[in-house]
Amino acid sequence: MKLLAIDTSNRPLSVAVLEDAKILATTTTNVGRNHSSTLLPIIEQSLAQAGFKPDDLDRIVVAAGPGSYTGLRIGVTTAKTLAFTLHKELVGLSSLEALAGNVLMEGQLVSPLFDARRDNVFTGLYRIENQRPVQVIADQHISIAEWTDQLAAYPEPVTFIGADVATYEAPLKEQLGDRFVRAQPQLDLPQASVLGLLGQTAQPVEHLHAFVPDYLRLTQAERDWQAKHPKEDHAPYVEKI
Amino acid sequence: MEKQNLILAFESSCDETSVAVIRDGHEILSNVIATQINSHKRFGGVVPEVASRHHIEQVTICIEDAMTEAAVTYDDLDAVAVTYGPGLVGALLVGVNAAKTVAYAHHLPLIPVNHMAGHIYAARFVKPFEFPLMALLVSGGHTELVYMQADGQFEIIGETRDDAAGEAYDKIGRVLGVPYPAGKVIDEMAHKGNDTFKFPRAMIDEDNYDFSFSGLKSAFINTVHHADQIGETLDKNDLAASFQASVVDVLTSKTLRVLKQYPVKQLILAGGVAANHGLRERLQEVLPKEFPNTDLVLAPLKLCGDNGAMIGAAGYVQYQHQQFGDATLNADPSLEFDWMPNMPH
Ligand SMILES: Nc1ncnc2c1ncn2[C@@H]1O[C@H](COP(=O)(O)OP(=O)(O)OP(=O)(O)O)[C@@H](O)[C@H]1O
Numbered sequence A: 001m002k003l004l005a006i007d008t009s010n011r012p013l014s015v016a017v018l019e020d021a022k023i024l025a026t027t028t029t030n031v032g033r034n035h036s037s038t039l040l041p042i043i044e045q046s047l048a049q050a051g052f053k054p055d056d057l058d059r060i061v062v063a064a065g066p067g068s069y070t071g072l073r074i075g076v077t078t079a080k081t082l083a084f085t086l087h088k089e090l091v092g093l094s095s096l097e098a099l100a101g102n103v104l105m106e107g108q109l110v111s112p113l114f115d116a117r118r119d120n121v122f123t124g125l126y127r128i129e130n131q132r133p134v135q136v137i138a139d140q141h142i143s144i145a146e147w148t149d150q151l152a153a154y155p156e157p158v159t160f161i162g163a164d165v166a167t168y169e170a171p172l173k174e175q176l177g178d179r180f181v182r183a184q185p186q187l188d189l190p191q192a193s194v195l196g197l198l199g200q201t202a203q204p205v206e207h208l209h210a211f212v213p214d215y216l217r218l219t220q221a222e223r224d225w226q227a228k229h230p231k232e233d234h235a236p237y238v239e240k241i
Numbered sequence B: 001m002e003k004q005n006l007i008l009a010f011e012s013s014c015d016e017t018s019v020a021v022i023r024d025g026h027e028i029l030s031n032v033i034a035t036q037i038n039s040h041k042r043f044g045g046v047v048p049e050v051a052s053r054h055h056i057e058q059v060t061i062c063i064e065d066a067m068t069e070a071a072v073t074y075d076d077l078d079a080v081a082v083t084y085g086p087g088l089v090g091a092l093l094v095g096v097n098a099a100k101t102v103a104y105a106h107h108l109p110l111i112p113v114n115h116m117a118g119h120i121y122a123a124r125f126v127k128p129f130e131f132p133l134m135a136l137l138v139s140g141g142h143t144e145l146v147y148m149q150a151d152g153q154f155e156i157i158g159e160t161r162d163d164a165a166g167e168a169y170d171k172i173g174r175v176l177g178v179p180y181p182a183g184k185v186i187d188e189m190a191h192k193g194n195d196t197f198k199f200p201r202a203m204i205d206e207d208n209y210d211f212s213f214s215g216l217k218s219a220f221i222n223t224v225h226h227a228d229q230i231g232e233t234l235d236k237n238d239l240a241a242s243f244q245a246s247v248v249d250v251l252t253s254k255t256l257r258v259l260k261q262y263p264v265k266q267l268i269l270a271g272g273v274a275a276n277h278g279l280r281e282r283l284q285e286v287l288p289k290e291f292p293n294t295d296l297v298l299a300p301l302k303l304c305g306d307n308g309a310m311i312g313a314a315g316y317v318q319y320q321h322q323q324f325g326d327a328t329l330n331a332d333p334s335l336e337f338d339w340m341p342n343m344p345h
């Protein structure tokens, strides 16, 4: 299987080309430039290095969220359009799961974490089983205090991974004590090669048109509107004219 | 027979996702438009993050429908055109990345199009342009007089100093309780009322080609609020008619003034507000009298609002001049001049 994997869910950008379990090309940058101008050139380069044309691909795997809304849309628009226009399989995986995949200690609990500002994070809990992360608590948008409360139910060490862990290291240590384990910082960058390996055996998306990022949050405007109009629904929100 | 040119064109700068297939720059094979108006009505205006989310829901559906309706395959296409600015950055990014990906996947050249150039080229579906021409470009975000010496050459002769005309319509719409976007409904109300309020005609006698609509907006709002305070009910149709009379008077008189200085073969009316019946009728009435040698070209009603077809028409001109972008193309939310980059001047 020839596979392209894309992760633009946060500041780092990662692209990989795989053939079955073999990683042929992988590029990861963490320079914070605009993913919109860098993603497609890196995809072009990576496929060229692997000796593939776009149409040779069998499958495209994308980190579908959570993460930066704009970053997610750049990766998902590119992956979705490529899969659609060339009739390829599309797989969307959790951006958090992909990051947890960098920790390869069998049996270990892992909490990959992205900052969502104002003491909130995007996170989930995974256990490494047979060399891959298996979800224990679903990905969510949650305050750091509530998250440490939830982790109280697991009286064992939890490995935290992600560039934003540093922001919350103090409250995490305070609440979890010895159970707080920091993954080696060199593992904090998401790797599309890991995403690609995980995506190889995943179920492809059934309804490609309906595929959108997993933002894990409604927009502020929609939350406010729903609070004021608990029973109303304006749908369909988009109409063909 | 000469080979036909087919362009797949994308538009996603605001609250419409649109994909079109255009033949030879002036024939619409398909023009699929998915509008989000019903969503943004909830908020009284376009919420950028909500708009971006809708675009990504729609974009591949629009591509599929546009290709199917046009009955073409990717092999038939010559290029992919896309709006890359001005507009909402998150909204633009969906169209830009989808268009770049289609171009890359099918080895097609990519044409970056300025949204405002697109609005003007909506009139190209009526008849060929004859230069020099003047365009009165009135939309949700812009009110401009644009002089064109040739295809792809744009010179802004006058513009609004504050609100755009469409923006003013939408703002006074809120005061009248008309749901977003208010322009079309206020236009209808205006036809049922009379100009009884005599709102100011800002800058109408000033010897320049600029516009201002914020004073009109304030006068309108003050009138309504004052009536509310003293418990008086005003006729909403008369309010709409009075507002529209001021807008149409100012747009028309400034346009006539500019035409005295810049003799042109055609006057083009384009942009969302070009759908306004009052404005269309007034120009149709006065232009033949005042400038019998200037041909009035009104953008088709269906192509005044945002759509992919107009982007394909503008893109075709750039195609002829081989003005292509590459895989690094980014959205430029405040794109202004050099609308068709590197066109010969
Ligand atoms: N019949 C009408 N009369 C007056 N205004 C109208 C009419 N129909 C639509 N409009 C106005 O046109 C505007 C939408 O036009 P358009 O879609 O071109 O704007 P936009 O794309 O948001 O802005 P821009 O093109 O400047 O970036 C809205 O403000 C709407 O109220």
Ligand SMILES: [Mg+2]
Residues within 6 Å of the ligand: B115, B119, B139, B140, B272, B305, B306
């Ligand atoms: Mg517009």
